[in-house]
Amino acid sequence: MFERLGDRLDGVLKRFRQRGVITEKMLDEGLREVRRALLEADVNFRVARDFLDKVKARALGEDVLKSVRPGDQIVKIVHDELVALLGEAVPEPVEAAVPPTVIMLVGLQGSGKTTTAAKLGRRLAKEGRRPALVACDPYRPAAADQLETLAERVGVPLLARPSGSDMAALASGALDEARRAGVTHLLLDMAGRLQADEPLMDELRSVKAAVEPQEILLVADGMTGQEAVRIAEGFHAAVGLTGVVLTKMDGDARGGAALSIYGVLGVPIRFVGTGERPEDLTLFDPERMAGRILQMGDIVGLVERAQQTVDLGETERLQKKLLGGKGEFDLADFLLSIQQIQKMGPLKGLLKMMPGVDARMLDQAEVDPRRVRHLEAIILSMTPEERRRPEILNGSRRARVAKGSGRPLQEVNRLLKQFREMRKMMKQMRKLMPRMQKQMQGQFPGGMPGGGGAGDLGRLIG
Known part of the structure; x- marks a missing residue:
C-alpha cells in the first residue's frame, strides 16, 4: 500500500531538502509532480487539488521561505496536511449507555x-x-x-x-x-x-x-x-x-x-x-x-504488532542468552527466534514500518517464505541433543538430518556454518558489553537520555 506514491513523494521532498533557498517557481514544479503522483494513486481530483492548495499556501508563508532549512519546513507541512487529509484525530468508539x-x-x-x-x-x-x-x-x-x-x-x-x-x-x-x-x-x-x-x-x-x-x-x-x-x-x-x-x-x-x-x-x-x-x-x-x-516508518505500529504476537517471556529469555551470557544460544533458540518473527508477519511488511527503508531496500530484503520453512525442517529433523550441541553433528548425523528434512546436504552444512559464525559474533559482543557500558556511563553520568540507565543498553539492542 502507498509504495509507489511514497517513492514519488520522497523523491520530490528530497529535492526540496537539498535546496538552500526555495523559490515559488521551484515550489510550483515540485507540487506539480506531487499532483501527478496523487492522481496516479487514484486520489479524488478535488481532494488532491485542495490538498495542494493548502500545502502551497502554507509553504509560501514568510516563516518558511526565510527559514534556515526551508526544505525541512515543507516536508513538515506536507506531513501535517496528509494527516489532516486522512482524518486528523482517531475518533473514540461510541459505546452504548446500556450494553451491548x-x-x-x-x-x-x-x-x-x-x-x-x-x-x-x-x-x-x-x-x-x-x-x-x-x-x-x-x-x-x-x-x-x-x-x-x-x-x-x-x-x-x-x-x-x-x-x-x-x-x-x-x-x-x-x-x-x-x-x-x-x-x-x-x-x-x-x-x-x-x-x-x-x-x-x-x-x-x-x-x-x-x-x-x-x-x-x-x-x-x-x-x-x-x-x-x-x-x-x-x-x-x-x-x-x-x-x-x-x-x-x-x-x-x-x-x-x-x-x-x-x-x-x-x-x-x-x-x-x-x-x-x-x-x-x-x-x-x-x-x-x-x-x-x-x-x-511506523515504529509504534511495529511495537504493537510485536506485543500482540510475540511471547515476551520467551523473547526475554532469548535476549539473556544472546547478550547476558546466561547459557549458550543453541539451534533450538534459533528456531524459536525464527518462529517469533514469523508470527509478526512477512519480513517485507515489517521492514516497511521502519524509518528510512525505501523500495530498493525492500527489494533486496525479499525473503522466500519457503527458505524459512526449509530452515525449520532442517532444525526439527535434529534430536534435542543435536540442537543443544550442534558441534556433535558429524558427517553421518548431517546426512540423516538432510534425509529427514528432505533438503540437500549442502543446505544443512550452510546452516551450521552460518550458525557458528553468528554464535562467534555473539561471544565477541558479550565481551564488549562491559566496555560499552562504561563508555555510556562516562558519557551519560546521570543515566541514559529518557530516564534509562546504562544497564538498559542490552534491552535497547535486544
Missing part, C-alpha cells in the same frame, strides 16, 4: 465483511470485552457457514443464523439474546449485494430502526480505489456511516480510497485489513499512516 454496543457491518458482496466481523470480534475479546457475532445474511447461506467457522477460530460466540428473510427481526432477536447473555458488543454481519441497490438500503434502514446501532461501519475493498469512495457515498446517504474499514490493503492498492474517503465524506477510516489472519486488522491512525506514506 451494537455495530453494523455493511458493504457489497466480496468486500470482506464476514472476515472483518470475526477479526473485530477477536480484537474486542483481546481487549477484555465480551463480543458476539450475528449472521444477518439470509441470501447467501455460505456467509453464515463462513462466519460460524471464523467465530470458532477466534473464540467468539455466534448468537444467531438466518432463519428467514426478515433481517430486522433477526437482528432484534439477537439483541435480546445478547442482553440476556451479558454480551458487551454485538457485531451484525449484514447482507450485501453485487451493487448498492435500493432494496438493500431499505433492509439496512429497517435493521437500523430495529436495533439503533451505535456504530455503522462500511467494509470497503481498498483495491477498488475511487469506486470505494462512490460506494461509501451511497451507503452514507442511506444509513449514515460512522466509520469505514478498508480491506485488502496488504496488496498493491494504490491508496486512493484511503486518501479520499475522509476528504469527500468526512467519515473517518477506523480500521484497515492487512492480511487474511485473524490478527490482521489494524487500528487506523492518520499520523502514523502519513509517516509511512512519507517513508518515515
